[in-house]
Amino acid sequence: MSKHTINLTVNGKRRTLDVQSNELLIDVLRDRLYLTGTKYGCGIAECGACTVLHGDRSVMSCLVPAVAADGWEITTSEGLAKDGELTPVQESFVNLGAIQCGFCTPGMVVTSTALLRENPDPDEAYVKDYLRGNFCRCTGYVAIVQAVLDAAGKMKGAAAT
Amino acid sequence: MNTKHIMKEYDYLKPSGLDEALQILSEKEKVKIYAGGTDLIVKLKMETVPDMDYMMDINGIEELKQVEYTDEGVRIGANRKLWDIETDQRMTSLFPALTDAVKAMAAISVRNLASIGGNFCNASPVADAVGPVMCYGGTLEIASARGVRKVPAKDFFLAPGVTVLEKDEMLTGIFIPTPKGDVGHAFTKMARTKSDIAKLSLCVALARDGGRIGHIAMSMGAVAARPLFLEEISAGLAGKEMSESLAMETGEAVSGFLQPIDDNRTTAVYRKDVTKTMVADALALAWARSGGA
Ligand SMILES: Cc1cc2nc3c(=O)[nH]c(=O)nc-3n(C[C@H](O)[C@H](O)[C@H](O)COP(=O)(O)OP(=O)(O)OC[C@H]3O[C@@H](n4cnc5c(N)ncnc54)[C@H](O)[C@@H]3O)c2cc1C
Ligand code: FES
Ligand code: FES
Numbered sequence: 001m002s003k004h005t006i007n008l009t010v011n012g013k014r015r016t017l018d019v020q021s022n023e024l025l026i027d028v029l030r031d032r033l034y035l036t037g038t039k040y041g042c043g044i045a046e047c048g049a050c051t052v053l054h055g056d057r058s059v060m061s062c063l064v065p066a067v068a069a070d071g072w073e074i075t076t077s078e079g080l081a082k083d084g085e086l087t088p089v090q091e092s093f094v095n096l097g098a099i100q101c102g103f104c105t106p107g108m109v110v111t112s113t114a115l116l117r118e119n120p121d122p123d124e125a126y127v128k129d130y131l132r133g134n135f136c137r138c139t140g141y142v143a144i145v146q147a148v149l150d151a152a153g154k155m156k157g158a159a160a161t
Numbered sequence: 162m163n164t165k166h167i168m169k170e171y172d173y174l175k176p177s178g179l180d181e182a183l184q185i186l187s188e189k190e191k192v193k194i195y196a197g198g199t200d201l202i203v204k205l206k207m208e209t210v211p212d213m214d215y216m217m218d219i220n221g222i223e224e225l226k227q228v229e230y231t232d233e234g235v236r237i238g239a240n241r242k243l244w245d246i247e248t249d250q251r252m253t254s255l256f257p258a259l260t261d262a263v264k265a266m267a268a269i270s271v272r273n274l275a276s277i278g279g280n281f282c283n284a285s286p287v288a289d290a291v292g293p294v295m296c297y298g299g300t301l302e303i304a305s306a307r308g309v310r311k312v313p314a315k316d317f318f319l320a321p322g323v324t325v326l327e328k329d330e331m332l333t334g335i336f337i338p339t340p341k342g343d344v345g346h347a348f349t350k351m352a353r354t355k356s357d358i359a360k361l362s363l364c365v366a367l368a369r370d371g372g373r374i375g376h377i378a379m380s381m382g383a384v385a386a387r388p389l390f391l392e393e394i395s396a397g398l399a400g401k402e403m404s405e406s407l408a409m410e411t412g413e414a415v416s417g418f419l420q421p422i423d424d425n426r427t428t429a430v431y432r433k434d435v436t437k438t439m440v441a442d443a444l445a446l447a448w449a450r451s452g453g454a
Contacts, residue, residue: 001170021173021216022205024166043164044203051270057244058270062164063202067173068195068218111270132356133268 006070010035011079019066026050026061029076037077037106041135048134051107052076058114060133077106080113088151088158089113098147100138108134112148120159122152167205175218179225179304179333185217187306187329192217194331196240197275199267200283225278225333228252234338236302239278239331243290244269246277255339258346258364259293265348266290268356278332281317284324284387291318291388292364292380293348294335302334309333315380318387343369345451347443350382351435353426359383360427361435365443369451374398379440384421384432391415403448405441412440 002021007014010033017028029035029052041049043062050062053075080087086094089112099105108131115122115130122130127148128141136144174192176182186192191214195201204210219225225240230251237246246252247263266272266280266289280290281301291314299314306329314335317324326332340346350362362382368375377398379391394414401407421432 002172004173021171022167022169024202027166040165043206045199045267045271048268048270054273057273059273060270063198063271063274065167065173065195065198065202065216065218068175068198068220114269129355130269132354133270 004067006067009073021067023066025064025066025069028066035076035078039103048107049104051110056117058111077110088154092147092151096143096147096150098143104136108144116152164206169205171213171216173216175221177221179222183306189215194219196279199271199275234336237335239333240276243272243275258348261348262289262293265350282332284318284322286321286387287359287383289362292382295380295390296364296366296378297337299335299337301332303330304333305330315390321386343451345447347447349439349443361432363439363443365447367447369453373400373402384419403453408441408444411444412437415440
């Protein structure tokens with residue numbers, strides 16, 4: 001089995017790691033960089049708990065071989081807040097109670113971040129469709145969708161002032 | 162079996178150009194291509210990939226990700242990601258059934274990884290992007306160190322998971338000719354939830370000739386051992402005057418023709434039954450979109 005040296009930028013930090021050909025990105029993030037915000041739910045791209053950003057795009061880290069992520073710029077849920085200040089999406093999730101057990105939350109927040117970068121002015125249908133691969137077994141989704149729309153409203157307001 | 166780790170051991174190769182990739186395919190045995198991995202990695206975790214000593218990552222080959230438009234049509238690189246296809250305005254205006262099919266697949270974080278070529282080469286009878294390409298008269302471009310050959314999309318599939326690709330060959334591109342005339346297209350899919358695999362899918366692409374059907378192509382997914390191109394039934398519709406009763410009769414004819422199976426998504430009876438309405442509705446929709454009354 002081949003071994004490879006890869007370079008990743010994770011939450012702004014350069015990391016050089018030796019990985020085996022069959023190691024997965026999710027395990028490198030969680031077990032080697034201790035970024036345990038990224039959750040392991042299903043392992044087969046069905047639940048969205050492992051979602052991270054590759055550039056501005058969301059991907060399921062349980063499906064990505066670590067070696068194939070060589071050169072990627074990755075943002076995990078830990079990398080969203082800057083200097084302890086929550087992003088509008090994170091703030092809205094907290095304020096609107098879009099979190100119960102919290103297991104799905106990192107994936108939800110990361111995917112919602114990608115959503116708002118792509119479409120700063122989404123409607124409810126757009127949010128529901130974009131988040132269709134992120135499962136939540138607690139909230140019933142209503143508060144999550146509201147939180148994303150709330151964050152969009154705040155960001156628009158901030159851009160206008 | 163677990164879905165956390167890949168238990169299989171293999172070497173990883175990442176060619177930076179197409180020639181290098183084709184060389185690897187011709188020289189080495191048991192090479193599996195990795196494009197988006199959204200089928201391959203799942204199968205590796207499920208331990209259903211018996212023959213693999215090498216994983217060849219094709220994401221370093223830029224030309225496989227490109228899209229190119231000419232007057233004749235579009236050539237989509239085999240490793241173009243689904244998200245790049247569905248967000249391409251020109252693609253949507255020329256081939257709406259294809260972008261509708263792609264949007265109906267999986268979730269965004271899968272479509273950012275998955276490629277259109279992977280959907281073909283995985284050769285599942287439910288592959289959603291396949292029907293539209295077949296109905297638009299698409300051609301697949303297949304390359305090996307021996308040369309390049311072209312195969313109509315409808316002739317690409319042999320059995321579940323099996324295509325006409327030889328051991329040293331790979332899919333490099335998909336060519337779809339620009340539809341001409343008063344055209345109307347529809348892609349519809351029945352699934353449990355929106356990101357699910359289809360219980361049934363259907364594509365119709367037609368060109369209207371006044372009140373008559375000019376050219377028409379129809380295909381269905383999840384009803385046979387491979388994506389099903391309804392060649393004869395479609396040919397029989399050419400020249401016919403369009404009407405509600407023709408749409409209903411066609412639904413009955415397609416349903417009668419199918420020999421689907423029961424599986425974990427639904428039953429054969431359901432498939433045959435729902436097909437009647439699905440075909441009639443899609444035909445009416447494509448007709449209306451072509452400007453027909
Ligand atoms: C949660 C989930 C939901 C899904 N939902 C859908 C759905 O709704 N509809 C649907 O159709 N599919 C669905 N899929 C399946 C999958 O996402 C698609 O088939 C996708 O297009 C595969 O592309 P890929 O690039 O990821 O393929 P890969 O996994 O990289 O490759 C698939 C197969 O094709 C071979 N291959 C890839 N590229 C080439 C090439 N250029 N030449 C030769 N061989 C090649 C590989 O060796 C492998 O055997 C889903 C998958 C997941 C995980
Ligand atoms: S753990 Fe990756 S999608 Fe469920
Ligand atoms: S808050 Fe518990 S799974 Fe979503």
